Amino acid sequence: MDIVYFDNDLGEEKENRVRNRIATTLSTNRYDVDVKNEARVQLWYQAHFGMSIEPYSSTEDAISSWPSNATAVGVYLDEKQTLQVFAPYGMNDIYKGIMRPNKQMITKAMYDKKAIKWSKKWPELVVKEW
Numbered sequence: 001m002d003i004v005y006f007d008n009d010l011g012e013e014k015e016n017r018v019r020n021r022i023a024t025t026l027s028t029n030r031y032d033v034d035v036k037n038e039a040r041v042q043l044w045y046q047a048h049f050g051m052s053i054e055p056y057s058s059t060e061d062a063i064s065s066w067p068s069n070a071t072a073v074g075v076y077l078d079e080k081q082t083l084q085v086f087a088p089y090g091m092n093d094i095y096k097g098i099m100r101p102n103k104q105m106i107t108k109a110m111y112d113k114k115a116i117k118w119s120k121k122w123p124e125l126v127v128k129e130w
Contacts (some may be wrong), residue, residue: 001032010039
């Protein structure tokens, strides 16, 4: 499970504090939780993926660049504490178990690597070619 947020404080220490607070809050959760401040992704992306990216302008901007249409989905509580969904490419691929490349930022090699990994985890996944 990924938890993302957008904070213009680009300090790694702040992100670590948020990560630790969430880990403590979700200590009984059985899923791995990855917490990222999307405002600071450009600081580590090249070292991790081998290419540089422009800074994101918002959480929605970041989600819109995620590697597949089905993974480009965010859920949040609005100011009235009502659950909202941000899905720039819709939800059909999730409902149908389809992995389709979002070519906005990733390369074919990155997509293929994720497709292999995710197909092993979810054998019923329908992987669309690049």
